[in-house]
Amino acid sequence: MGSFAKLARRAVETDAPVMVKIQELLRGATDVMSLAQGVVYWQPPESALDKVNKIIREPSISKYGSDDGLPELREALLEKLRRENKLTKSSVMVTAGANQAFVNLVLTLCDAGDSVVMFAPYYFNAYMSFQMTGVTDILVGASDPKTLHPDVDWLEKVLKEHDPIPKLVTVVNPGNPSGAFIPRPMLERIADLCKSAGAWLVVDNTYEYFMYDGMEHYCLEDNHIVNVFSFSKAYGMMGWRVGYIAHPKEAEGFHDQLLKVQDNIPICASIIGQRLALYALEAGPEWIKERVKDLVKNRELLVEAMSPLGEDAVKGGEGAIYLWARLPDKCSDDFEVVRWLANKHGVAVIPGSASGGPGYIRVSFGGLKEEDTRLAAERLKRGLQELVSDGMVQ
Secondary structure, eight states: OOGGGGSOHHHHTSOOOHHHHHHHHHTTOSSOEEOOSOOOSOOSOHHHHHHHHHHTTOGGGGSOOOTTOOHHHHHHHHHHIIIIIOOOSEEEEEESSHHHHHHHHHHHHOOTTOEEEEESSOOHHHHHHHHHTTOOEEEEEOBOTTTOOBOHHHHHHHHHHOSSOOSEEEEESSOTTTOOOOOHHHHHHHHHHHHHHTOEEEEEOTTTTOBOTTOOOOOOOOTTEEEEEESTTTTTOGGGOOEEEEEETTSTTHHHHHHHHHHHTTSSOOHHHHHHHHHHHHHHHHHHHHHHTTHHHHHHHHHHHTGGGOTTOEEEOSBTTEEEEEOOTTOOOHHHHHHHHHHHHSEEOEEGGGGTOTTEEEEESSSSOHHHHHHHHHHHHHHHHHHHHHOSOO
């Protein structure tokens, strides 16, 4: 018996991370422009970087900190939650990014074999978090094909009829990979259904500042609602790995159980990253919004680039940094389309099958400045024109 048979089935049966597949695809490529990974083109605020540069040799930077985050950062985050998100009854834990925050929550709230609910197209890392922790009864609901909003009527039926009752429901708002924004009345209905069923609702607010066309972000708060946030996109801190959980302080034992998980994964988020996060908060939401507004042009360029796919093929873009596009019916293998676009036309996107949406692609409009986005859009349009008219000509 080989060593492969001795590996944990949890890990073996977890989907391979799509971004690793894309990185492997692009390895060695000399001229591929990426519209794939969910990143932004800007760096953290200069003022914050300058402050971090001055403290890099302080002994405290190289030591462990409090498991749930630096006290001064947690206090600043509580104030931010009160002021911007209208969350007044939440406690905070700082994590090594929003992905780690989600894993913490799955380990704290779910047991192996529990039922959970997601909606396709879903965030691939959240799906993998369930798989690798033994939560294998993953109920995936559909979304409205026109709006990409979750099917709440289906959710109501599942929460009433499924045995066992799902332990947790999760959404990303605005969405990854969809770029769709769930209206407040709809999310309130989802929250009410979860409360009536005794299920947790976890809302990923990573893209809270990435709102367009006059739409405004909001958060909900109750004893069964957990909100996740991130510094990665808003402040250009992807590699610094800082996120945070806002959880109901009145939920008995919640924080203590989170601490058990936190202490066994990162112990604490990177101290230098937390200090940068604290200084970045001083720049405030206006600093972020000044950069986000420039993404509207990127979105426009890429929507036009995907016009060869036909009317109504491109959805999303209401929020976050993503467009969700339907490929021609003849393109049954979306990853092969992604491979072909990269190799033949020098542009990378994400296959929709990684998010439960085979036959689609996710396109990010956050990672390149306008000039480079224009070049990438030209490549994408040429590729899609050829795909539609002639297929994947090698």
